Structures are given as C-alpha cells and as structure tokens.
Amino acid sequence: MSLKREIGFLLNGVETRATVPVDMSALAMLRDVLGLTGTKYACGEGECGACTVLVDGVSVCSCLQFAVDCEGRTVSTIEGVSREPLGAKLEQAFVDCGAVQCGFCTPGMVMQAKHFLEAHPHPTRDEIKRGIEGNLCRCTGYVKIVDAIEAASRGDR
Amino acid sequence: MRGSGGSTPAARALPGVHAVLTAADVPYQRPLGVGKDQLPLKGDKVRSLRDEIAAVAADTEEIAEAALKLIEVDYEDLPPLTDPADALKPGAPVIHGEKLPAPAPHDALKPGEPGDAEAHRHNVAMTFDYAQGDVAVGEAESDVVVDDWFRLHYVTHCCMGVSGVIAEFDRSGNLTLHSNTQVPFLHKREFAEILGMDPGRIRIIQPPIGGGFGSKLDIYPFEPICVFLAKATGRPVKLVFSREEEFIASPTRQPVLLRLRSGAKKDGTLTFRVCETLHDNGAYTSWGATTPFVMMQTISSLYRVPHCKYHTTAVYTNNPYAGSFRGYGNLQATFAVEQQIDELAEKLGIDPLEMRLKNAQDPGEVTPQGMHFKTCGLKECLTTAAEVSQFREKHRAALDARRVPSRYKRGVGMASMLHVGGGAKIYPSDGCGTILKIDDFAHVTLMTGASEIGQGSETVLAQLVCEELGIPMDAVTVVNNDTDITPWDVGVHASRTTFIGGNSAIGAARKAKAKILAAAAKATGVPDAELELRSGHIVRTANGEALTSLAKLLRSLHFSDKAELVMTTHYYEPPSKHQDKSFKGDVSAAYAWATQVVEVEVDTETGVVRLVKVTGAHDVGRVLNRLGIEGQIEGGIVMGQGYAITEDLIVENGVVRNPGFRDYKLVTAPEIPEMDVRFIETMDGEGPQGAKGVGEAPAICIAAATANAICNATGVRIRELPFTPEKVYRALHRAGAAASAAGD
C-alpha cells in the first residue's frame, strides 16, 4: 500500500489534521477522509470544475492537487462558504436566481464565483462568463448562474 | 470476441478482496433490458468493448484495481461489425446468435434454472412501421418533392454526477439499492426479474442525483453485478464510475441514418412524407430502441400531413449501445423534417414562416395518427418567435447579403417541434400516486411517486399543494425517494412529471381541503362553500375574515372524541390511450409545441459557426414557476447547441476515442447564445393549473434551426451533424468549387 503522511492545514477556519496516502488527491481527502462531500467529483482531470475549492484564496481543481500539498495552507470548501459575507451572498443569490437544477456543479460554481468576485468586484456579464469558463453545467445553460453571480456582485438579493 | 471468460484464483487470493465473480459464478443471473438480450456478466462471448466479464469487491478501490489486473482473460478477437449497413448484409456475422436464459418469472423467490430464450438469426433488433393515407396519392398531388439523407451522430448525456449504486442485503434477505435511477418503480420490478427475486423484497432509494436526461431509464449491468457482489460478500457494495467509464459504459443518443422524402403543392400545402431510418442499436437493446415511437409522431404530425409512411430498422452492431436521451428521437426527426420544410419553401418561393403557418394545426384537431390537440399553440409559437426575433427581416437581409463577399455571414433559421406534454401511455399505466398528511401544526408531508432528478419537481409539487391549501412553501416537506414509502409512479420520462405528478398532488390536496373545510364548517357554523384556506387560516371568502388558524382546527379534529387526522391519497391516471397495433391513438393527455429561431454567424474562412441568439416561443400550457421553467428551457437550448455544434462522441471500430471532457466538448459559459424565451399559455384543460410538460421540448429544435440558419447565411445545406468547423468548412468549399465550376 502506498506511503502515508500526516498533514495539518486550516480547513474552513478550523485547524485540521489528516493522515493521507501521498498519491491521494485533495478531493479524495475532503470527501473520503474528512467526510466533506459538498465538493464533487465529475472528471478527475481538471476539465469540469465540480471539485473547485480555494487554497490560500485561489480557486483550484482539488482533483488535480495532491492532498499532501494542503500542508500548512488555508483551504475553503462549499461547507464553509457562508461564514464570509461574500460567500453567504453568493449562496443566497444562487437560490434567488434559480441557478441550481441538479446542483452537482453548484459547489464548484459558488467557489469559483467567490474567487472571481474577489478579484473582479464589478464585472460585466461577459467577464462573469469568462470567470466560470472552466466550470461545466449540464442543466442550466449557465444563464441563471451568471444572473446569480451578477446579483451577488451588485449586492442585491 | 469469443473465449472462456475470466480465470480468477490469483485475484481471489489477494488480501482485502472479498469476492471475484464471473458469469460462471452467478448461474442465476437473468437477461436485462428491453430486448432481454444481455446478461449482466458476460460469459464466453462479448459483443462490445463496454461488456462486463468479471467483478471484484474489495476493501478499497486500490485493492480492487490490483485484483482486476490479476484476472486472466482469454478471448479470441472476431472481426467487429460496426457499420449498421454492414450488419444488414446477407452473410454478416450474427451478433446475437446464441440463446440466453429465459427471464425469470416475477414471483420466483429462488434462482431458477437457465431456460431457453430465442436466439436471433439476423442482426435486426427492432422494426417499426407506420402509415397514414396513401403516399402515392400524396406524391401525385405534389408540385415539388424533396428527397434527402440525413446523418445523426453519437452524443452522450454527460450528467455531471457519474453513475453509481450501493447494494446491500439485510439479514432477512431484503435488498436495498441506493440507485441514481429516474424510474424507481419500474426498476424494482426489473431488478426482481434479473435477480430472480420477489419484488416485495427490493427497496430502491434514490438519493439526490447529478442529472438524468433519460440516461437513467435503463438498468445497466453494473447495478445487478453489485447486487451479486453484495450477495457473495454479505456486505454492502458500492460502485461509482469514473468519468472515463461513464463515457465508455453509459448510453448514447441514437445515431440515425435517415432518409426523408416529402412533397408540397404550389400553394405550400404539404402532401406527404416518406421516412426510412436505420438506427445503430449497438450491441444491446435499451429503452432507446423505442425512440422510433416518438420519431414517427413528428414525421406524421409536425404540421398537417395527409399521407405518411414511416419505417425504422434498428440493428445490432458491436458499438456502444444507445439509450434514451432527452427528446427521445425527436431531435433526429425534427432535424430532417424542418430542413425539408425550408427546402420545399425555397423551391416554391414561399417565405419559410408562411410555409409553416399554412400547414400548422389548430386547437381541436385530431391527427391521422390519432393525437388529439385539445390545446395547440403552434401558430402562436411561430408568429411570436418570428416577430420577437425579426425573422423575416433578418432572413431577407441574409439572402441579400449572400451576394456580397464577406468572411462572416449571418443567417436565421427556424424550426418547430411537437412533443408529448401530458405524459405518454406506453406502459399499462401512466399514473402517479400521492399520499398527503397534515400534522397538528399544519405542516404537510407530501409523499409522491414522482422522482426528482434535478428538474425541479420537488419545488413545483410543493407549490401546487401550497396553492391548494393556502399554506407557505416552508410548510411542505416532499418525500420522493424511497419505493418502500412513496406510492407508485412510472418515472421521469416523456416530460410527464409536472403534469402527472402535479395532477396527483393537486388531487390529494383537494381531498384534504374538502375534509378541512367540512370540519371548519361544523366548527364555525359557516357553510363550507363560503370558506377557503388562506395564509394558514380558515377564511370567510366574502370578507377575508380569518375564523380560525388551520393548525388549531387540525388539533381540534385530532384531540376530539372522534380523533381524526387529515391524511389523503390520490392516484392520477391521465385520460390518454394506448396506441393500437398500427401505432394510432391519443397517447398523451396534452401536446407541447415550440418554435425556435436561431441566429448564427458563420466564419466562412474557418467554418466556425457561432450561435448568436436563440429566440424561443413555447406552448407550455401555463407557467407554474417562472424561474424553474426558464431554467429548463435555457438548459435545453444549450444542450441542443451542444448536439448541433460541439458534441461528438467519436466511435471508431467500436471504440470510444474521446472518453473525457477534454476531447468531448460540452458548451461552456462564454459560448452560450443570447436567449429570449416567450411563453404561450394555452391553459390546457387537463393540465395542473393548465400546465403542460416542457422538460424535453427546448433541446429539440436547435439543431434543425441551426441547419436552416447556416443555409440562410451561406446558401449551403448540411444534413449531417455536428456542425464542426471542419465539416462546415468542407461543405462551404465543396459548394464554392461546384458553383465556380458551374460558372466556368
């Protein structure tokens, strides 16, 4: 069996330790070791964005990052997103705008949107579309997701 | 390939492995699927690359994968049959030439003995024939006739949630399946057949799932295989696909080769259609093989057609097998029909909109196939979509601009669609059951047979109940995921859930309301006809005076001498009919219509087609939830865009060449067109509050309208999907070369 290592990091504001195989992805650690199943697997190769989390504030595909590379970093997932005002605003905007159908892409979309809005607080619709280009959604046709991110950026509900 | 299956001793010996199974280990397995033509675990003959031959249950995925590598298989390669036309040739190898065990009787408790199921002598899986009128008469009356081949490609569902199942037996031998099905009650029965079990001992729980789109209408071999493993190990067994496996081993949309011949009179009146299709079934038959039912409706009844003849042959090949997919054959049929409407119009010098309006049906019509259009908004869909999109002006402008050389060409195209909108009676029942209970605090639990697969049925059903009972949305809990609790329903298909599940929920709510108002009348002395339920209260209708709170009334009913609870049930069966043997009959309680206008920009130097704008006008009966219905339509439009332009599952020699999102291109956010969706509310008399089904409609017209738009922009008609840059570029240049040769 593969080599294991114990790592420590700040997960949604909480000091967390986990013992993980060195070849395990951050996505597998979150879901299977830590039980945080909000982050989704849909491709495992960085092509869909369903597994998006923020590492030190930057959006990454957790399926492409090794779990051990979380050592000493700050990791935010959908489970903790409403602890911050922008995250809470985004969550509410997704609900209000009807941006969720099956909901499978939603956690990744929200995390990506949070990262995007932090860097671009007043985006145009086209900029929003570019901002979520790496996140696939098979249900909504993206319109309501763009609506939600736009609404969150305006701060309206 | 033919061989001896797998040899497993080394795999079994690996520490952490709990079971290794091949077909030889499960002699009790029975065939699955509509054609009952495959066993979950294949034995000495495999027919496609996706076939399952051995299964491992182990403590971890890593151990299971290591064990798989230790299984030795010994198969001799046979030449693959991958072109459906070849499969029909005399002397072609017969893919299903062997007998399979007979399906188990429903009531079998123990594994039965293998029986004999008929072997095939050819590769034809299914045929369908339909006729109305006399096409020879129609052709004789025609002033113009067009006759073309259309080629429709492989695409696949790409639900964001991959397939998976958890199977577990309890100590009494009861089986619980956590399955991402969209038809739990039909699957309960089919699992019983495959496993030779009493259906009463099977419980299916459907957790929230990451999309369905028709893919979960079938049971796939991995599900019973997990049950075999659970049985062999005495432990719960979980299996989840990787995305690559999802691409390789889940179904596709039906690839179709279609020939359509149709005619019209000088004034634009349609005279006849003759349609012949060849469907590549793949190695096995799924529900998708019945898509010709839906295709023939479009051929016979999208616009008024007096004479029609339709024939489908679905053949076995060694390709991946096709399943059912949102629209269910209608995207393919509409692609051909709507292109020929434009061709006929062009030949006759009639405006495409006029041509369609001339042949569009009116409310009340019964088609020769027996469909009764009690409501029909087709003409309004046509005129609304045309007006909002400025179709006529843009169409004419594009024709004028064709003469002006320029790299980028714009064009518009329109297409309409007809689809069932009030269920589809293809099973013995098309109904849905509801159990409704209200507790002492006026909180409603709605137990419905209708499944939620991301389409929003939970919200709409709760909303319909709230409106009947005058309670807020948060006073309703919907339970919809457990066959041990919820009453029967035929499942999510045919755009039926809002219509059928909605009517069922309303029926249960109305019974509860009648009971509550009768009790309130007794308590208040006001006749029940003068009372209503509003904002959680019993209210006098005349002046809005709140007489008592609903919760209080319910408690007084409960804690009285008579001790009564408000609990009701309702089973709704739509007033539709089964088709007769010749496929005639009013199969749906309502029919949905739509017209979509697509505006494209074609880069004639690269062949890139950009969808600029889609304008849709949908006859949805009535809008129940605006956000929900807009979302369905926007999502459907983009799925249609993928079908038309970006998505292409490349299958070469039976092998899927692009099993990942890197090479199978889904539409991303920056590529979506501007969308303008209008609703035509025809208030269907049978629909819940007047609504009709809409789930499949929005995906159906896009490819057809895009083809017409490309033709409007460039003068070149492409009858093959998808409109990739290469295909469009080649078509434009072929046409250019032909034109200059003709000009020389």
Ligand code: FES
């Ligand atoms: S699962 Fe990580 S990008 Fe798709």
Ligand code: FES
């Ligand atoms: S809501 Fe289903 S994938 Fe986006």
